[in-house]
Amino acid sequence: MYKVKYVDLAIKDTILKEEILDSVNTILTSGQFILGEVVKRFEENIARYLGVRYAIGVNSGTDALSLCLRAFGIGDGDEVITTSNSFLATASAIIETNAKPVFVDISDDLNIDPELIEEKITTKTKAIMPVHLSGKPAKMNEILKVARKYNLKVIEDAAQSIGTEYFSKKTGSIGDVGCFSMHPLKTLNACGDAGLITTNDKELYLKLKQFRNLGLKNRNESDVWGYNSRLDAIQAAVLDIKLKYIDSWIEKRRQNAKFYIDNLKDTLIVPKEEEYEKHSFHTFVIQTENRDVFQKHLEENKVETKIHYPIPIHKQKAASYLNYTDNALPKTCLAAKRILSLPIYQDLTDVQLEYVIEKIQSFFPQPIEI
Ligand SMILES: *Cc1c(COP(=O)(O)O)cnc(C)c1O
Numbered sequence: 259m260y261k262v263k264y265v266d267l268a269i270k271d272t273i274l275k276e277e278i279l280d281s282v283n284t285i286l287t288s289g290q291f292i293l294g295e296v297v298k299r300f301e302e303n304i305a306r307y308l309g310v311r312y313a314i315g316v317n318s319g320t321d322a323l324s325l326c327l328r329a330f331g332i333g334d335g336d337e338v339i340t341t342s343n344s345f346l347a348t349a350s351a352i353i354e355t356n357a358k359p360v361f362v363d364i365s366d367d368l369n370i371d372p373e374l375i376e377e378k379i380t381t382k383t384k385a386i387m388p389v390h391l392s393g394k395p396a397k398m399n400e401i402l403k404v405a406r407k408y409n410l411k412v413i414e415d416a417a418q419s420i421g422t423e424y425f426s427k428k429t430g431s432i433g434d435v436g437c438f439s440m441h442p443l444k445t446l447n448a449c450g451d452a453g454l455i456t457t458n459d460k461e462l463y464l465k466l467k468q469f470r471n472l473g474l475k476n477r478n479e480s481d482v483w484g485y486n487s488r489l490d491a492i493q494a495a496v497l498d499i500k501l502k503y504i505d506s507w508i509e510k511r512r513q514n515a516k517f518y519i520d521n522l523k524d525t526l527i528v529p530k531e532e533e534y535e536k537h538s539f540h541t542f543v544i545q546t547e548n549r550d551v552f553q554k555h556l557e558e559n560k561v562e563t564k565i566h567y568p569i570p571i572h573k574q575k576a577a578s579y580l581n582y583t584d585n586a587l588p589k590t591c592l593a594a595k596r597i598l599s600l601p602i603y604q605d606l607t608d609v610q611l612e613y614v615i616e617k618i619q620s621f622f623p624q625p626i627e628i
Contacts, residue, residue, distance in 0.1 A: 261560040262610045265603045267442050269449075274499065278449075281495040292488050293471070300494040301454075303501055310431045310456040312463035315489030316470050319417040319439025322453040323351030323387070325487060326435045329465050330411050332357050332384045339378055340387040340415075341370040342570040343590045347439075348389055348415050349571045357384070358580070361572050363587045367530070368392070368543065368597070371589075372400035379404075385411040390419035390429045392566065392599075393445070393538035394529065398424055398432045405433075413437060416456075420446045421508045423536035430456045440497055445511070445540050446504050448493040510604040511539040514611060518542060518600060521615045525622050527596075541566055542602035549596050552621055559617040564599045 269275050285296060297315050305313040316322050332338065334356045340348055342361040349359040360378050365371035370388050386405050388396035398414075405412045412433030416422070419429040420438060430436025438444075440452035457463055465482075468475055473484030515537070519528045527545035531537045543566065546552055556563050570590045572582040600614060 259560070260562045262562065262601050262606070262614055264562040264564050264599070264601050265443065266605060267447070270605075274503065277499045278496055281499060282492055285491050285495060288491075291491050294491055296491040296498070297489050297494040300489075300498040300501070303498055304454060305456065307501060307504075308428045308430050308436070308456055310428075310436070311458045312456065312460070314455040314457075314463065314466045314470060315494055316453040316455060317487040317489065318451045318453040319415075319437060319441065319444075320347040320351050320354075320453070321470075321485075321487040322417075322437035322439070322455045323348065323413065323415060324354045325466055325469050325485065326413050326437060326455060327352065327355045327357065327385070328485075329462055329469060330385060330413075330434075332411075335382060336384045337380060337382040338385045338387055338413075339370075339375055339383060339410075341389050341391070341590070342572040342587055343368055343567070343593060344389040344391060344415065344571060345417070345567060346571055346574065347417070348387060349577070352387070358382075359571070361582070361587060361590075363589045364593060365397075365589070367394055367397075368593055369394060369396040370401070372397045372404060375401065375404050376407075379408050379410075383408065383410060385413055387413045387415055388433075389415040389417075390422055392529070392543050393419045393422050393540035394531075395419065395422050395424035395429050395535050395537075398429075402433070411435075417441075417444065418540040419538055420444065420540075421504055421536075422538040425534045431458070434459065435462065440493070445507060445538060446497060446500055448496050450490070450493055452489055452493040452497060453487075454489075507604040508538045511542075511602055512537070514602050514604075514606055515539045515542055517611050518544075518602075518615070522618060525619065539602050541599040543597050543599050545593065545596040546598065547596065549598050553598055555621045556614075556617055559620075561614055561617055562601065565594075565597060566599050568594055570594050 301313040336357040352359040414433040414436040416430040417439035422429040436456040438454040473480040473482040
């Protein structure tokens with residue numbers, strides 16, 4: 259038994275659970291299980307929360323990404339610039355549309371390094387897909403500047419960054435489109451798979467609505483081929499209820515992060531927050547030498563940790579045809595050896611947080627007293 263689990267996804271017997279059960283009950287009685295009023299209400303509420311005109315509920319974060327690529331007409335032979343330091347889904351959405359992911363190395367913030375984008379742009383490049391990994395915003399101003407220069411679309415992979423802010427704007431509202439995942443492991447999470455696309459572009463919004471529902475523009479007519487990526491009413495209802503709590507959860511995660519940072523900043527590399535950012539701490543990623551031994555030490559002391567992600571995407575066997583050399587993307591490869599995600603979820607108690615700190619400090623040699 260862990261003393262501190264990495265995350266606890268069970269919904270406890272609280273008001274939240276009562277609210278969810280009530281809304282599920284209403285949906286069961288209504289018989290409207292896919293899309294419909296409940297999904298529409300959630301889309302309106304989350305659009306308001308994120309400061310965008312339109313939100314489109316879809317089946318998953320991966321679908322959100324690939325539907326956006328399709329909506330921009332990206333496919334066969336096209337290139338999309340992104341990061342290898344991400345969850346596999348970022349690249350698989352690109353590959354799914356028959357386009358090619360082109361990976362750019364990261365900077366110290368563990369996100370795509372905007373300075374390295376321009377040299378990777380070719381005549382085939384159609385879009386940039388930055389990831390706000392762990393809830394830390396990518397450097398969007400610099401990214402948008404390159405994108406405008408070369409007339410590229412910017413698709414934000416905001417799967418891990420609900421509630422993250424960058425110069426007072428929420429991530430997902432900054433590029434041409436934003437893509438969110440509401441997978442159970444994300445901060446705003448459904449009781450199953452769910453995803454969301456955000457945009458301010460009405461034409462794109464209408465297109466994406468058709469795309470998620472087999473290209474249908476009404477009950478019987480279609481002028482494009484689409485896909486089935488509709489959001490379930492029960493998931494939308496769960497998300498709409500959780501949306502009321504999201505800011506308080508993010509606030510608690512930020513407090514947990516602050517406690518870790520205050521206690522660990524002299525021991526490990528801790529995440530940084532610039533004054534123009536609000537980090538939402540989807541994960542709390544530290545970096546250290548001897549990561550594997552350190553992780554084992556925490557495991558033996560009943561603290562569960564994870565690595566997001568131990569194998570960079572370009573090093574996956576599935577990506578071998580892309581022919582990256584061993585010394586490509588050196589910062590991404592180095593980070594993969596040093597990163598470790600500590601438990602950060604909102605229900606952690608003070609006792610648990612202090613326990614984690616104690617067990618971390620017991621691993622590192624004490625500063626020598628003179
Ligand atoms: C979770 C995640 C996705 C995919 O979302 P799913 O809902 O699981 O399809 C995409 N990108 C990133 C960075 C993610 O963390």
